[in-house]
Amino acid sequence: MRLIRFQDLPVTPWRNGGGVTREVAARHDAGAGSDFLWRLSIATVNADGAFSSFAGIDRTIAMLAGRGMALQLPDRTVSLGTESEPFAFAGEAPVHAKVLEGETTDLNAMTRRGVFTHAMRRLPSDGRLSIEGTADETVLVFGGRTVVEGLGETLVADRFDALLGIAPGQRIAVTPEPGAPTYLIQFFRSQAEQKDSKERPETPMS
Template sequence: MRLLRYDDLPVTPWKNGGGLTREIAVHLDREIHPEFLWRISMATVAGPGPFSQFEGIDRTIAVLQGNGILLNSNGSEITLGHDSAPYSFSGETPIEATVIAGETTDLNVMTRRGYFTHIMKRHVIRQSAAIDVECDDMILVFEGRVMARVGQDHFPAAPMDTLTGIRRGDRVDLSPEEETVIYTIELSGMTVGNVQPQGA
């Protein structure tokens, strides 16, 4: 289990100059597929442009910071703001994105269809809470300061930090300093591979 600090995540500028990606964790198994089986990242978007299309991938995004983003697909528009529920879509879907104002930072989850599934949930926590993990892997992303405890291990999370390596059967106790939002990412699949968080 590991707490990843936001400032320590590796930053990759986009080729088109429209944003930055910070990779949180990736699941690789080259014997099963030459590319990732699942991937979690944060993207800071500074300007308009198309989403990259990923064949055979299921995606979910949520807005962590900023005024939000407008998604246009085949004439339909969806506005995602800080208070919006996570939005799921197929990686093949053509989407044009426009930042509402300034920059926006999104949380992105991608799983390879037929190998893994995922569920991202947004939770507002105002007092101590507990999560009993029933999926293969769970990752928590924090918007505020929260003390997370798993067994005897304590993880003092700051805004935009991520807790990785949570497994089925674990119980996560959460104590926020004040009302805040956390995102749970549940990952389940038929394969077993290696989770490779940043710095591993």
């Protein structure tokens, strides 16, 4: 397993000046003709604005910090705060975000439809949690200081740090500080892609 420090992630400013993005991890495949097959990032948003359109991409967003935001979709408005469950939507859907107050920090998972799927869960923040790898790729993002035990080592994660490298069948334990949630993000390769991927080389996860 590998601990990724939030403070070490490169910062990419948005073109519209409404925020910045830090890429936590991504899976690329040179043979697929796409920028990524899956991607996990943390964004800091300080102004209202439209989400970028990602055709053929499924997305999930969760609020890590701030007062939250209201997402205006064609058929409804969804309010997201730090206590909200992650919200999933299609990447090509027109979405306008309104920041409720100040700035927000949010967690974003994206997968290329038909190649990977994903699931994001907000785990309880009280007591010790046991987590087993059951997906092709499993990532944890921590909402506060958390002790991680497993695979013969103990790590201490800080707020917004991420843990990668939990293989299928491996089990770890996390003990967060009181009130700090843990976000579990699982990436699953589709059955059709599993067959196709055997016929083309795959670049390593960044």
